[in-house]
Amino acid sequence: MNPPADDRDADRFDRIRSGDVDALAAHLDHHREPLIGFIRSIASERLLTMIEVEDLFQEVSTTAFTTLSTAPLDQYTVDSWLQQISRRRVIDAHRHHFTAARRDAGRHAAGRDDEGNAGANDLGNWLVASITSPSAAVSQDVRLHRMRIAVDSLPDEQQTAIRMRYLENKSTAEIAAAIGKSDVATRVLLSRCVRSLEKTLADVKPTRD
Known part of the structure; x- marks a missing residue:
């Protein structure tokens, strides 16, 4: 008999806090839609015309994996930490895309073909x-x-x-x-x-x- 969902979540959270990348991957899979919804809610409509929300989710996932060993999970819940990462990645995406757009205004972006x-x-x-x-x-x-x-x-x-x-x-x-x-x-x-x-x-x- 499988343990209750709450027990499974608690076990997964403990493993994530100990630096278990596979447990983090499982959590991201399980909470994929809520996190994508959160990212969509904090990203501007203009940004979402330039980058897919799925791409932002992948960037958040990558950042979470690469920073797990230093994550402040003694201070924050796993989901709060992922939301913090999401906010930073959305801010970075705004900077990257809109700075590039200003730089390339009136000309083709360097290194891109006619279709972009x-x-x-x-x-x-x-x-x-x-x-x-x-x-x-x-x-x-x-x-x-x-x-x-x-x-x-x-x-x-x-x-x-x-x-x-x-x-x-x-x-x-x-x-x-x-x-x-x-x-x-x-x-x-x-x-x-x-x-x-x-x-x-x-x-x-x-x-x-």
């Missing part, structure tokens, strides 16, 4: 935007160059997942089908890739504004 699709050189931009917020601490060119080298050094499966997610803008379900893993396992893989890239690029990581 990202070119191969935009992979670093997407990853830098996902991992950090803009800063003048280290030049963007240096960060992008180092990012490309770091991605090229990853195992083939990880490179495929990273490129499909950040260059081709594929969903984790599509990536999972391509690499033969479950959706949850793919999200864990992506989060670990990003965590590895953060460690590799720690010396050129810009500070948050």
Whole structure:
């Protein structure tokens, strides 16, 4: 006989607080719709014309995975912590998209074709935007160059997942089908890739504004 739902939740929360990535993945799956609803409620309509709420959810998931080891879960509930991450990612998305829109007003965005699709050189931009917020601490060119080298050094499966997610803008379900893993396992893989890239690029990581 399975334990009551409340007991299962309590056990999952305890595992998350202990740093269990798989427990966090299970929680994100179980509470996917409420968290997506929360993200939609705090994102402006203008932002949601530029980025899918599902993409914001994936960014929140990735951030949660990569920061779990330092999460202040002794002070906040798991859901409150995820909502805090959601607020930060929405703010970062506004900064990234609307700053880029102002910069590119009146001309094509650099590295994009006539349909607005990202070119191969935009992979670093997407990853830098996902991992950090803009800063003048280290030049963007240096960060992008180092990012490309770091991605090229990853195992083939990880490179495929990273490129499909950040260059081709594929969903984790599509990536999972391509690499033969479950959706949850793919999200864990992506989060670990990003965590590895953060460690590799720690010396050129810009500070948050």
